[in-house]
Amino acid sequence: MRFRKSVIIPAMVAMLCGLFIGSMSGCASTAQAYKAADGLDETAYVMNQHFLALVREANTLAQSGQLAGTDLAKAQDIVKAARPVLAELSALAQAYTAAQNAETEEALTQAIAAAATQLSSLVNAIRAAGGSAHNGIPGLHFAGFTYFVMEV
Amino acid sequence: MNISLLLDLILGFGVSFFDAQGRSEVSDTLKKLQMAKDAGANVEAHMQRIADALLTDVPLDWESLAAEINSEVDEFLARPT
Numbered sequence: 001m002r003f004r005k006s007v008i009i010p011a012m013v014a015m016l017c018g019l020f021i022g023s024m025s026g027c028a029s030t031a032q033a034y035k036a037a038d039g040l041d042e043t044a045y046v047m048n049q050h051f052l053a054l055v056r057e058a059n060t061l062a063q064s065g066q067l068a069g070t071d072l073a074k075a076q077d078i079v080k081a082a083r084p085v086l087a088e089l090s091a092l093a094q095a096y097t098a099a100q101n102a103e104t105e106e107a108l109t110q111a112i113a114a115a116a117t118q119l120s121s122l123v124n125a126i127r128a129a130g131g132s133a134h135n136g137i138p139g140l141h142f143a144g145f146t147y148f149v150m151e152v
Numbered sequence: 153m154n155i156s157l158l159l160d161l162i163l164g165f166g167v168s169f170f171d172a173q174g175r176s177e178v179s180d181t182l183k184k185l186q187m188a189k190d191a192g193a194n195v196e197a198h199m200q201r202i203a204d205a206l207l208t209d210v211p212l213d214w215e216s217l218a219a220e221i222n223s224e225v226d227e228f229l230a231r232p233t
Contacts, residue, residue: 005206025201027192027199028196029196029197029199029200029203030196030199032199032200032203033198033199033202033206035201035203036202036203036206036207038206039208041212042206042212045206045212045214045217046199046202046206048214048217048221049198049199049202049217050199051221052217052220052221052224053194053195053198053199054195055221055224055225056194056195056198056224057192057194057195058228059154059224059227059228059231060162061195062228062231064184066163066184068233069233070233072231073195073233075228076228076231076233079229080225080229081223086221090214090217090218091213093214094214095185097212103181126182
């Protein structure tokens with residue numbers, strides 16, 4: 001049996017998102033939100049919500065003085081780099097919702113992979129600064145995730 | 153007993169105890185742990201609301217989300233290092 005690429009890619013993304021959710025330890029609600037996402041556009045929406053929650057957390061940590069100096073500067077660089085990636089993800093998800101075809105699907109799939117890498121960096125930066133132990137997404141999982149999706 | 157509640161009690165007691173002992177370096181560390189735990193709980197609470205909304209098929213509000221992200225990111229990037 002031969003599957004079309006347009007069928008394989010979303011299936012791969014779904015499977016890899018599952019792996020990524022599985023790699024998060026001690027964050028039941030975050031994992032639940034990703035599981036509740038139905039389709040690529042909702043996955044993109046959850047990723048944007050996750051980004052919002054993480055930046056809010058970074059603000060909280062900076063406010064309390066836990067994230068300061070070079071750690072704060074590093075986190076700011078990561079957020080600065082992640083912002084356009086997440087914005088593009090949002091635009092592509094809306095384009096995909098408006099017109100679901102192979103082209104919008106592939107663009108969105110790649111944007112999800114790119115956003116996953118950015119979220120991973122942000123989580124790691126927050127954790128390195130002594131932030132909470134939740135959302136323990138090893139960067140390696142995301143590197144593999146990105147590579148795998150791009151290769152499909 | 154809920155593990156999270158137990159941890160709250162231990163941290164709360166630890167902060168008061170070491171403050172009373174004059175061991176401010178220990179109580180400061182415990183306060184930081186407490187704040188980190190609270191921040192993590194905030195992310196989890198946020199993501200739980202998203203999970204609940206998705207399960208009830210509430211339409212995705214991309215505009216409000218973009219506005220919230222922009223506001224939060226602007227605030228964060230404006231913080232002096």
